[in-house]
Amino acid sequence: MRRAARWLRLAQLVALLSLLASACGQGPDAPPGSVHVLRATGTVGPIMSRYIDRGLDHAEATRATAVVIELDTPGGLSSSMDEIVKRILAARVPVIVYVWPPGGRAASAGTFITMAAHVAAMAPGTSIGAATPVQIGGGETDETLRDKATNDAAARIRDIAVARGRNADWAEAAVRQAASAGAEEALRLNVIEYVAPSLTSLLQQVNGRQVSLADGSTVTLRTLEAQVVRNGLSPAERFLNVIGDPNIALLLISLGTLALLFELVNPGAIFPGVFGLIALIFGFFSLSVIPFNWAGLALVVAALALFVLEVFVTSHGILAAGGITSLVLGALLLTTGNPDFAGPGLEVNRWLISGLAAGLGVFFTFVAINVVRARRLPVTIGPESIVGRRAVVRSPLNPRGFVLLNGEYWQAESEEGEIQPGEVVVVTERQGLHLKVRRASTPEGGNTP
Numbered sequence: 242m243r244r245a246a247r248w249l250r251l252a253q254l255v256a257l258l259s260l261l262a263s264a265c266g267q268g269p270d271a272p273p274g275s276v277h278v279l280r281a282t283g284t285v286g287p288i289m290s291r292y293i294d295r296g297l298d299h300a301e302a303t304r305a306t307a308v309v310i311e312l313d314t315p316g317g318l319s320s321s322m323d324e325i326v327k328r329i330l331a332a333r334v335p336v337i338v339y340v341w342p343p344g345g346r347a348a349s350a351g352t353f354i355t356m357a358a359h360v361a362a363m364a365p366g367t368s369i370g371a372a373t374p375v376q377i378g379g380g381e382t383d384e385t386l387r388d389k390a391t392n393d394a395a396a397r398i399r400d401i402a403v404a405r406g407r408n409a410d411w412a413e414a415a416v417r418q419a420a421s422a423g424a425e426e427a428l429r430l431n432v433i434e435y436v437a438p439s440l441t442s443l444l445q446q447v448n449g450r451q452v453s454l455a456d457g458s459t460v461t462l463r464t465l466e467a468q469v470v471r472n473g474l475s476p477a478e479r480f481l482n483v484i485g486d487p488n489i490a491l492l493l494i495s496l497g498t499l500a501l502l503f504e505l506v507n508p509g510a511i512f513p514g515v516f517g518l519i520a521l522i523f524g525f526f527s528l529s530v531i532p533f534n535w536a537g538l539a540l541v542v543a544a545l546a547l548f549v550l551e552v553f554v555t556s557h558g559i560l561a562a563g564g565i566t567s568l569v570l571g572a573l574l575l576t577t578g579n580p581d582f583a584g585p586g587l588e589v590n591r592w593l594i595s596g597l598a599a600g601l602g603v604f605f606t607f608v609a610i611n612v613v614r615a616r617r618l619p620v621t622i623g624p625e626s627i628v629g630r631r632a633v634v635r636s637p638l639n640p641r642g643f644v645l646l647n648g649e650y651w652q653a654e655s656e657e658g659e660i661q662p663g664e665v666v667v668v669t670e671r672q673g674l675h676l677k678v679r680r681a682s683t684p685e686g687g688n689t690p
Contacts, residue, residue, distance in 0.1 A: 268299030271470040274463065276444060277308045278471045285317025285350040287530055288474075288482045290324040296472045300334050306467050307335040307447075309440065310358070313342065313367075316349025318532060319374065319394075326357040326401065335359045335452045335460055339443055340367040340424075348372070352415050355433070356401045359452040360462075362435035362443050363424035369432060370421030372398065391417060408432050440469070484523060485530035487576050487589045491541075493524030495568070495597050498545050499604060505552050533575055540571030551605065561605035569598050627671050631681055634664045644678060653678045 271277065279296040281289050293310065300308045329336045338358035340347045343366035347355045352372040355361050363369065374390040395416040402412040408431040414420040424436045434450075437443035448465040474482060483489065500517030507513075528538065547564030554560060572594045627646070636642040638655035644666060645651075653666070653676040660666060666678035 313345035490527035497521035537574030
């Protein structure tokens with residue numbers, strides 16, 4: 242019965258988690274003919290791609306009249322950008338990309354996403370362009386590989402611009418020459434169709450416009466009286482969006498390692514061990530959300546191993562120094578050299594690396610100082626603890642006799658000739674149940690017999 246009850250509770254827990262997961266992935270209730278608004282901000286990555294895909298799925302399932310993507314991004318991963326562009330091109334509802342708010346931008350990967358939309362619009366004070374492919378970390382790449390990436394990106398954005406009836410020459414210049422344009426200039430160059438100060442203004446302007454979908458059908462936008470429904474990030478997507486950052490990943494891994502090391506040095510302190518384990522799990526999970534360099538990850542893992550060994554192996558700080566060096570190099574390489582990148586934003590902050598290195602150095606210096614101090618303390622337990630203690634002679638030591646130590650009689654042998662009863666001696670050596678002693682320099686102070 243107990244086993245059955247445990248299985249029942251487990252099944253209930255699984256069902257509850259499944260229900261929560263499905264709830265996180267659903268969109269808001271929306272009547273047919275609504276305008277769905279998605280808010281895509283920050284670096285283009287797997288979370289944004291998943292979010293836009295879910296939002297378009299929900300809009301298609303509820304027969305929305307259009308989807309507006311409010312975009313503000315400095316760029317991001319080319320693989321995620323490709324997924325978003327393909328999803329927009331294949332959408333069964335009209336997609337309007339609106340670069341918003343004022344001061345925002347659709348740079349790098351954002352330029353491709355804007356070009357893929359059925360309708361492209363910008364708020365005053367925004368910008369678009371600078372879509373030249375770059376490498377994470379800004380490292381040098383082979384010129385042939387760089388040319389291949391640039392030519393491929395230029396061909397893709399030109400095809401997209403031609404398909405949407407926009408300025409293909411400017412789109413190609415955005416890739417090859419990092420050309421950029423403000424809202425009014427983009428409108429004049431036929432890069433976008435509308436400049437709108439607000440979402441309401443945009444929906445008024447696009448009302449009645451006809452767009453062609455992927456299946457060849459033509460749809461007329463009816464946005465003037467349509468209900469506006471905002472479909473934001475789900476709780477799970479918000480969480481992934483927060484931890485899907487190399488700085489967060491490195492911080493979680495480092496803090497988790499320090500917490501586990503504290504648990505190893507101080508057994509029984511349960512909280513640090515639990516926190517460290519959870520932090521490490523989320524740290525490595527964070528790396529699964531973003532692209533990373535395997536060499537950098539290997540160095541980070543090697544640093545963790547060296548830190549653990551430092552606790553168990555006497556290396557006088559050599560292992561700790563090697564671990565700190567490995568962690569710093571791993572952090573620098575963690576997102577460096579990845580060709581799947583189209584803009585800034587996925588680099589490990591240099592100040593964070595410096596802070597972690599300094600913090601780990603202070604931590605292991607503190608540990609090393611305390612270890613040295615502990616080793617210099619006199620032995621207080623075991624057979625060796627008797628050496629150095631004072632005893633009182635009870636029978637003449639000539640050279641053997643008896644002394645009183647800690648309330649017990651011990652056989653003792655004098656190292657300095659005959660010693661009379663009542664004199665204070667110091668234990669210099671223990672051999673089984675026999676002691677070797679010599680006269681104490683002063684009868685006061687030290688250990689009492």
